[in-house]
Amino acid sequence: MTTIDKLESADDKxxxxxxxxxxxxxxxxxxxxxxxxxxxxxxxxxxxxxxxPGLNIIRTDFAEGxxxxxxxxFLCAIYALxxxxxxxxxxxxxxxxxxxxGFFAIGAYSVALFGSTDSPVVQAIQARFGLDSEWAxxxxxxxxxxxxxxxxxxxxxxxxxxxxxxxYLAIVTMGFGEIIRIVARNSQFxxxxxxxxxxxxxxxxxxxxxxxxxxxDPTPWYWLALTVVLLLVIATRRLEHSRVGxxxxxxxxxxxxxxxxxxxxxxxKLWAFAIGAALGGISGMLFASRQGYIDPSNFSLxxxxxxxxxxxxxxxxNMLGVALGAVLLTYLPERFRxxxxxxxxxxxxxxVVVMVLKPTGLIPSRRRARELKDRAEEAEAVxx
Amino acid sequence: xxxxxMSPPTGTRTLLEVDNVTLRFGGVVALNEVSFTLxxxxxxxxxxxxxxxxxxxxxxxxxxxxxxSGRVRFDDQQISGKxxxxxxxxxxxxxxxxxxxxxxxxxxxxxxxGADARHKTSVMGALFGLPRFKRRPHEITKNNAxxxxxxxxxxxxxxxxxxxxxxxxxxxxxxxxxxxxxxxxVARNLPYGYQRRxxxxxxxxxxxxxxxxxxxxxxxNPSEKADLLAxxxxxxxxxxxxxxxxxxxxxxxxxxxxxxxxEFGRKIAEGTPEEVSRxxxxxxxxxxxxxxxx
Numbered sequence: 001m002t003t004i005d006k007l008e009s010a011d012d013k014x015x016x017x018x019x020x021x022x023x024x025x026x027x028x029x030x031x032x033x034x035x036x037x038x039x040x041x042x043x044x045x046x047x048x049x050x051x052x053p054g055l056n057i058i059r060t061d062f063a064e065g066x067x068x069x070x071x072x073x074f075l076c077a078i079y080a081l082x083x084x085x086x087x088x089x090x091x092x093x094x095x096x097x098x099x100x101x102g103f104f105a106i107g108a109y110s111v112a113l114f115g116s117t118d119s120p121v122v123q124a125i126q127a128r129f130g131l132d133s134e135w136a137x138x139x140x141x142x143x144x145x146x147x148x149x150x151x152x153x154x155x156x157x158x159x160x161x162x163x164x165x166x167x168y169l170a171i172v173t174m175g176f177g178e179i180i181r182i183v184a185r186n187s188q189f190x191x192x193x194x195x196x197x198x199x200x201x202x203x204x205x206x207x208x209x210x211x212x213x214x215x216x217d218p219t220p221w222y223w224l225a226l227t228v229v230l231l232l233v234i235a236t237r238r239l240e241h242s243r244v245g246x247x248x249x250x251x252x253x254x255x256x257x258x259x260x261x262x263x264x265x266x267x268x269k270l271w272a273f274a275i276g277a278a279l280g281g282i283s284g285m286l287f288a289s290r291q292g293y294i295d296p297s298n299f300s301l302x303x304x305x306x307x308x309x310x311x312x313x314x315x316x317x318n319m320l321g322v323a324l325g326a327v328l329l330t331y332l333p334e335r336f337r338x339x340x341x342x343x344x345x346x347x348x349x350x351x352v353v354v355m356v357l358k359p360t361g362l363i364p365s366r367r368r369a370r371e372l373k374d375r376a377e378e379a380e381a382v383x384x
Numbered sequence: 385x386x387x388x389x390m391s392p393p394t395g396t397r398t399l400l401e402v403d404n405v406t407l408r409f410g411g412v413v414a415l416n417e418v419s420f421t422l423x424x425x426x427x428x429x430x431x432x433x434x435x436x437x438x439x440x441x442x443x444x445x446x447x448x449x450x451x452x453s454g455r456v457r458f459d460d461q462q463i464s465g466k467x468x469x470x471x472x473x474x475x476x477x478x479x480x481x482x483x484x485x486x487x488x489x490x491x492x493x494x495x496x497x498g499a500d501a502r503h504k505t506s507v508m509g510a511l512f513g514l515p516r517f518k519r520r521p522h523e524i525t526k527n528n529a530x531x532x533x534x535x536x537x538x539x540x541x542x543x544x545x546x547x548x549x550x551x552x553x554x555x556x557x558x559x560x561x562x563x564x565x566x567x568x569x570v571a572r573n574l575p576y577g578y579q580r581r582x583x584x585x586x587x588x589x590x591x592x593x594x595x596x597x598x599x600x601x602x603x604x605n606p607s608e609k610a611d612l613l614a615x616x617x618x619x620x621x622x623x624x625x626x627x628x629x630x631x632x633x634x635x636x637x638x639x640x641x642x643x644x645x646x647e648f649g650r651k652i653a654e655g656t657p658e659e660v661s662r663x664x665x666x667x668x669x670x671x672x673x674x675x676x677x678x
Binding site: 030235238239242243244246247249250253254256257258259260261262263264265271275367370371374 | 446447448467468469472473477478480484485486487488489493496497498500501502503505506507509510511528529530543546547550570572586587590
């Protein structure tokens, strides 16, 4: 019983503090809340131009694999998007997905395979229809292709596997992530380990003619990613506070009771997979466009685990929390590049520390926190 | 649902037909060739000693278990073997003997999940719903002036309408069962009696033709039981058909039109409360048979 007591007291204190903040926030008049949000958004857009002492000391010697302040912000934004997508699957629908990098990879490969003149797929289309060697699918047209492919792969993965529960699902999804990477590594149409070059951005493949989305200045890329993140946060919020979000919560809390109440659990879970996959895919697409080059080693299992760590450390179920988790787990390794060898160790320690001190994450979802506590009590009751 | 029909004459039409249903778990026969029918608008009691198979019978009717043999027909359609959510959409709702609310959702959200069962819009509606409908008086947003004026100009989407309808219906049902004062409280923090009634409200929100109550009065004191009795009558008066599992004989006798008695998975008696209460087999099942050899 002692563990529960401890959990409870720590939890109560945390909830009390949070309640104070949340209640004050909800107590503000509408226009003040909008103003505050607007200020934060302006701040986020202005961030790359700011010179914050201590924060943006990021080594820019590209020869040693360093990255610039804006580049790090861009990475933070796309990984925040990944975390928000994975949060739909883990935090809202309550399904553990350990192969999320698979969707990230499919998004990246969609734009690479259809948008780059370097890709065997585009070359095959050129040969088949007698197009010139400059032809490729426009970047804007790659967006729906990437979304369609990732959603389809989400449904394809979910259809047979969502009948599994808990740990079994985690294992299968982990296998899926690996399958995607291994297929990409061993197939002709993905250029195998060589990878694909000349992946286009909004202005086509990287070249000196690009005025905005070039190789050198990452700031426009960050703004693009931030805009996408903000739009998709709004979309996800709408889902969360709708029939769909309630369906997810019901299935998460009591799947059998939900079914008897008319909730088509399987369909909602499939939607969660598809939506999560699409968000991961869009993020992967931005990643590939910015890099201009991808190969299968970009999409290792470790990245999947990091994605889950972002959600867990940030606070599964809370969008602000998972975004914070993503930013921390992206920014800190870049900031402390000199300790690169210690990175897995540091992430491991961070996970353990968070699990001991704040088992529900840095900014937990209040409802999720209580659900986890219920489950802990149930487990304890069984053990006694 | 809101247009409450006063109790229609019972016995007009067969709503549910359980036909020779047998359910075996390995060697255990949980239900043994059970047959009964349920007329539209009646309150049917299902009683029997512990372990008689009453809840199992509910589980077969709501699709949790598939019968080993036999059929269940509801509203002229076969339902045995269909999935629980399909059966719910066809019009059977239930409560659970051991309360199974969504513990961390508020009372009103719990009921809204039930109401969602009748709604059509889903992901696409929530994401891209275009304002197409003229706003109705009860749909006016009060806490946000900008939103309210936008809704006034453009109207609301089908999804928004369903959300508002669901909320409206949920609140109305919470009032109906008498727990609207704690609508925004998380279900697990509600008192026991409120949780029981919240389950009824959630089941009613799915707009069922038949509502199955599994021991709704378990753990109630006499005055709470009297309130529940009144509530069950009001549910029937709204036009729902009720199937009631109950242990408390006084409650069952007071409210039901007909009673089915189960023992060891078999139907041993059927009839009006008076007939059943005089039936020697029923008395034996409840009080035990005097040991003749002694």
